[in-house]
Amino acid sequence: MVRVEFLGPIQKDALALEITNLNELATILQKDEALKEWLATCAVAVNDTIVTSLEYELKDGDKVSLLPPVCGG
């Protein structure tokens, strides 16, 4: 099971999904109309490291985080 967390202003509870890579996650999340706008601008981290390829393989226990555009300071 992979845990998917939505950070900052994305008002959505975490999901627990049976997925093996980020391509599968993209397919699932794109079906959620409320998330579509966020997906185009969110960065993705696996176990708190930013990743930039959809081919990234996921294993049981991994944590995926979606990080929307930032503005500290």
Added chain:
Amino acid sequence: MLYLQDGSLDVPKILKEWHEEEATSNYGAFISFVGTVRSEDGIDGLSFDIYEPILQSWFALWQQKAKERGAVIKMAHSRGDVMLHASSYIAAVFSPKRRVALEFIDAFVEDFKASAPIWKYDLKDGKRVYAKERSTAINGSGILGEKQ
């Protein structure tokens, strides 16, 4: 050194502590940047969410870069609400000579704005509104979106 706290920062106290921490470290330069909440667009203040695990690793990378140049970076940031004219962010660089500190404070603060996992909200009319237009997508964003 990364310091996070709820609410506004006590700027004189933090700068004094940092100055004292490095008073005998033989740094010739100490340059600080303080971010203060300004009155604009009718806001009552700002509010912040922070994702600490990635902020810590992002900061550790910068600390390593600074160390390679003989410098040290310190940063403080608020969580939650910070009202008008109070401060939410302090960054400082100590280095043996001024040039490294001047370069690092610029590069560090710019990368902070573009990469640090912190989300800003306007406090206005009793609501907390994501500052979407002022936010920057982190490098590599959008991979989960539909392919164009």
